[in-house]
Amino acid sequence: MPVTKDATTARKRVGIVGCGALTRSNYAQSLPYVSEVRVACVHDLDSRAAALAARQFEAAAVSLDALCQQVDTVIVATPPATHYGIVKTCLERGRNVVCEKPFVGRVHEARELVEAAAGRGVSLHVGHFRRTFASVRLARDLVMSGALGAVRQVLLAEGARFSWDVQSGYVSSDPLGGVLFDTGSHTLDMALFVAGLDKTDFAVSVVNVRRDRPEPAHDLEAELRLRHQEREVSLRLLLSRYRALANRVRIELEHGMVDVPVGPRDCIRLHGDRGSAVLRTAPASTDYNDYFLAQWREVFGETGGGVFDARNFLGLIAILEAIGTAV
Numbered sequence: 001m002p003v004t005k006d007a008t009t010a011r012k013r014v015g016i017v018g019c020g021a022l023t024r025s026n027y028a029q030s031l032p033y034v035s036e037v038r039v040a041c042v043h044d045l046d047s048r049a050a051a052l053a054a055r056q057f058e059a060a061a062v063s064l065d066a067l068c069q070q071v072d073t074v075i076v077a078t079p080p081a082t083h084y085g086i087v088k089t090c091l092e093r094g095r096n097v098v099c100e101k102p103f104v105g106r107v108h109e110a111r112e113l114v115e116a117a118a119g120r121g122v123s124l125h126v127g128h129f130r131r132t133f134a135s136v137r138l139a140r141d142l143v144m145s146g147a148l149g150a151v152r153q154v155l156l157a158e159g160a161r162f163s164w165d166v167q168s169g170y171v172s173s174d175p176l177g178g179v180l181f182d183t184g185s186h187t188l189d190m191a192l193f194v195a196g197l198d199k200t201d202f203a204v205s206v207v208n209v210r211r212d213r214p215e216p217a218h219d220l221e222a223e224l225r226l227r228h229q230e231r232e233v234s235l236r237l238l239l240s241r242y243r244a245l246a247n248r249v250r251i252e253l254e255h256g257m258v259d260v261p262v263g264p265r266d267c268i269r270l271h272g273d274r275g276s277a278v279l280r281t282a283p284a285s286t287d288y289n290d291y292f293l294a295q296w297r298e299v300f301g302e303t304g305g306g307v308f309d310a311r312n313f314l315g316l317i318a319i320l321e322a323i324g325t326a327v
Helices: 021-027 047-057 064-070 080-092 107-120 134-144 183-195 289-300 310-325
Strands: 012-017 037-043 073-076 096-100 124-127 151-159 203-211 219-228 231-240 248-253 256-261 267-272 275-280
Touching: 012 064, 021 047, 021 289, 037 047, 037 064, 064 080, 073 080, 080 096, 080 107, 107 124, 107 310, 124 310, 134 183, 134 248, 134 256, 134 267, 151 183, 183 231, 183 248, 183 256, 183 310, 203 310, 219 310
Parallel strands: 012 037, 012 073, 073 096, 096 124, 151 231
Antiparallel strands: 151 248, 203 219, 219 231, 248 256, 256 267, 267 275
């Protein structure tokens, strides 16, 4: 049964699966401001969480089956290990899907879901909202201009004491809940996006990995090689939930380097043959809900959310899988 517009508001009907902290804070403070959509239904295995979210959105708390019958687009915001099954179910029902990061844990799962969406003629997006940062887009434009030559190495570090109010506890129990898939998927995606490697089908080889514990690890270092045809890029990362780190993505190119803060900032730093310079953007918001709102507007707006198309994240999943399964 096709569902396109809300009968009373002429807006697309959206359903949210997963009513934890992210939904009840960031989603609740951003989705209501997207004129193209209305949250009509929510679902969570925890009936109390579903009821709380339903009140926030003035929506109905329903079963997953009922949700898929009543909406045009499903936003999946459940613990990462459940993403594959829930996204697959929604796609099979012919619904557009926006999946919260990290998308899935295996490349073959990602490819299967991308192909399923294409076969059904529906959209599949992944919510990596840091792609909306003005600093990230400025850095990408600079790298993609070719003025500094080809990318040779990508270095990234992000770490701080973990303080996010997780409702389900998946960060300590879910193999996809560690610092690699949680924080690291954001950092890695920023790096690949800025470096122009997010759409590249490259082979990943692991040089070494050190982690504080089996996944879900909370402190991790890794070195990899990314190869595409005759091109090879070195990738080194440092991630921690215990330690304060540099919190920076550095793209090293033939004729310079670009440093990008991992958080929303109003500048990037360029290092070239003649010294370094700070390149500024418009003032950055300190409210992360502004970036969620920008993401939703791209996904649901006239641009069609091409930046967030799931096909752009296959390389990221390949890296996450390679590191996560390395022994």
